[in-house]
Amino acid sequence: MAFHFNASDKQAYAVRLLRKAFTRGARTHVLLDREMATRLxxxxxxxxxxxxxxxxxxDSPAPVLRRSPIVLGPSVMQVQPEAQVLVNLSEMLPDSGLIGRYQRIIEVVSTSPxxxxxxxxxxxxYRESGMEPERHDLGASEGSTHH
Structure with missing residues (x-):
């Protein structure tokens, strides 16, 4: 569980993060609102x-969801099959009953107050849920995903 803080361009950073996850073979869910999902x-x-x-x-058909290594949207945590990584680009809290299904959770945070x-x-x-988040400050090196 990690927070990636100070993303100057949250969407551009997400693309780099998703590229890295994809090249490593990880199935990834991206939690974000419908408008941002369309832009991403x-x-x-x-x-x-x-x-x-x-x-x-x-909201794609089930056969498409099964074949897609990256799934985007506000109801992504309900999607089957499960993914290894959850990336939260939204203001929403992930579903507490479903966060345990992910091996890794990454919260991407912009510089906006x-x-x-x-x-x-x-x-x-997350701390109250028994998880200990790690902090990664992207301000120093925006091009890296700090793993």
Whole structure:
């Protein structure tokens, strides 16, 4: 469980993070609202020419969901099959009954005061849930995912 703080461009950082997870063979769920999911989906197609990351939205047909290594959307935690990694780009708390199914949870936090305050609340929630978050400050080296 890790918080990646100070992402100057949360979406661009997410693309790099998802590329890294994909190249390592990890199935990844990305928790985010529908509007941001649509924007991120476009970036996964065009961010780097010739470097498409296979993905789908969480409301895609079941056969597509089964084949997609990256699934995006607000109800992603309900999607089967399960993924190894959950990336939270939203303001939402993940479903407490489902967080245990992930081997790794990554919270990406921008530099905006609102996002930082909501992240502090999620940090406390994780600690109260018995998890000990790690802190990774992206401000020093935005290009790295600090694993």
């Amino acid at each position: 989906e476009v970036d996964l197609w065009i961010r780097v020419a010739g470097d498409f990351l296979p993905h789908c939205l969480d 609102r996002d930082r305050e909501l992240a502090r609340q999620r940090w406390r929630w």
